[in-house]
Amino acid sequence: MNDPLIRLKNIYYKVNESLIIDNVSININQGQPTVIMGKNGAGKTTLLKLLAGIYRPTSGDIDFGKNKKPDIVSFLFQQHIFLDRSVSENLLHALACTKKNDKDMSEQKIKDYLNEFNLTNYHDTHIKKLSTGQKQLISLIRVFLIDSSIFFLDEPFNNLDQYYYSYVKDLLSDLSKTRKIILITHSRDEALYFTNDIISLETGRVV
Template identity: 25%
Template sequence: MQAAALEWMFDGVWDRSEHYAKRPERSERPILLAENITVKFGEIVAVDNVTVNVRQGELLAIIGPNGAGKTSLLNVISGFYKPVAGRVVFKGQDISRMPPHKRVELGISRTFQHSQLFLGMTVLDNIIVGLFPWRRTNTLAAAFWLRSARKWEEWARESVEHVIDLLELHEYRYRVVGSLSPGLQKRVDLARALVQNPEVVLMDEPMAGLTREEKEDLARAIIEVHETQGTTFVMVEHDLEVVTDIADRIIVMDSGRVIAEGEPEEVVHNPRVIHAYVGG
C-alpha cells in the first residue's frame, strides 16, 4: 500500500525529489511545538499562555466552544497572527518570526473554515498556485516559455492530477471555483493544501457546513493521506462525532486556555469538558 503510494508520488517528479521525501515513522517526537502562546486583540485575550505539542504523524484535534481561541491558535502557527508572547518551533527550528509563505515552504499547509479560495480562477489553477513556493522558473524563463517553464508546468500539472484523483475532483477541473458548492470548495481547499505535500496540515473546521456524505468522504480522504503518507494533521473541529472517530488525540480549549488533553475516549468523559460544552 505504502509502496504503491510512494511510487505514484515519485512518478514523473521533475528534479524535485525532495518535495516528495519519505516521511519518518510515527513517533512521540514533537514535529511542531507552539509554546506559551498568548494572542491579544486590544484588551481581549484570545489565547492565554497555551502550549500545544504536536507529535510526528498524529491526527490531533482541537475542540472547544466558540471563542475558545482555536482558530487564533492555528493562525499563530501558520504565521497569520503575531502572538504577543510565545514561540512556534517546527522540527527543532524556531519559526516564530517567519512570514506565512515561508512556513508553507517548510511544510506547514493549512485549510480554512470559510472558503478562502481564489474565486475567479478554475479549480485547476487554484490547486496549482499551491505549488508557488516550489516554482523553478524565473520571470524571464516564463516570459519566453523556455524549457524550464514548460517542464515545471508539466511537473506541477502531474502533481495536481494526483490530488485531483485522491479527492475525486475530475469533473470540476475547469470550473470556476466561485460557482461550486461549499462542500466542493472545501475539497478544493484541501487539495490546494495537499498538493504542497505538507508534513503538517492545519485544518480549520473542515467539516463545518458539509452534508453527512460529504463529511464521510472528506474523513476518508484525510485518513488515506494520514496513513499512506504519514502526514500530521492538526484539526480544529466542532463535530465531536467525527473527531472521536478519526483523531488520535484531542485538546480541549475554553476561553483561551487548554482545559483537557488526551485520548478521545477519556477526553469526552472528562467532567470539565462536559461542563464547557453543555454548561458553558
C-alpha cells in the same frame, strides 16, 4: 520518546486590547493526529494559525526544536480563500508556490485529484460558480497538492455531503500514517475516530 513536534510556552495573543489566546503552554507531539476542540469563539482558529506561523504570538515562544518548520504549510482555512480565477488556475497557483513541480507535472496532478474527487467537469469553471461544499473540496485538494509534512485543517468536514464526508475521512485517516495532522472539529466522535490527543479550548485557555 520522540521530541515534541511543536512546543508552545506561555503563548498570549491579543487583538487590540482583547485577549484571544490566554497563556497556552502545550506540546504538539509527533505521530497520531492532534485535534483542537471548543465552542464557537473559543480561539481554535487563532491557535491553529499561531501553530502554523500565520499569526505571531503577542508574547511567548513557539519552538519547533530539532524539527525544521516547513517553509510552506498545508493549511485549510475555515473561510474559503481563492483567487478570482478558475478552479485549475487556483490549484496551479498553489502548486507554483511550492516550487516543487514543473508546470506539466502540476497540471497532471491537478487533473488526477479532480478525477479522484469526481470533479473533473469543474476544471475550467470559475471558482465563484461552485457551491460552498464544492469550494470546500477544492480547498481540500489544494492542501493535498501542497503536501507539507504537517497538515493544519480548520474544520475539514464543513459543508460536505455524506458521500464526501466518508471519502475525506478515509483520505485523512490514510494521510495520518505519513503526515502530522492537526485538525479542528466540533464533533467528539470525529475527534475520537482519529486520535485520543485532544486539546480543549475555552475562552482562549486550554482546559
